[in-house]
Amino acid sequence: MAIGVIFDFPGATIDQYEEVCRGLNDGQPLRSLSEWPGGGILAHVAGTTPDGLRVVDVWESPEAFQAFGEHMMPLAQKAGIQVTEPTIFAVHNFVND
DSSP: OOEEEEEEETTTOOOHHHHHHHHHHHTTTOOOOOOOOOOOOOEEEEEHHHHHHHEEEESOOOOHHHHHHHHHHHHHHHTEEEEEEEEEEEEOOOOOO
């Protein structure tokens, strides 16, 4: 079952986001879904909000998201990002073409 995941990171910056991305990809920016560690990601978008940074992902399964989180969370904390609980929901319709 695919899931949608929404993260809001209060006070986070694009520079911190890019630091995490480079940490996930051997020092290189993440520019392709195939570069995500562990696979399982179907869509990713990130951008700034008035309060910080928002990330919206679609994952193949809760398990794929959980495995990714084990890689990402320590890097986010190291980058100084305040990690908050994401909003997770079952995907009813996913259009990608």
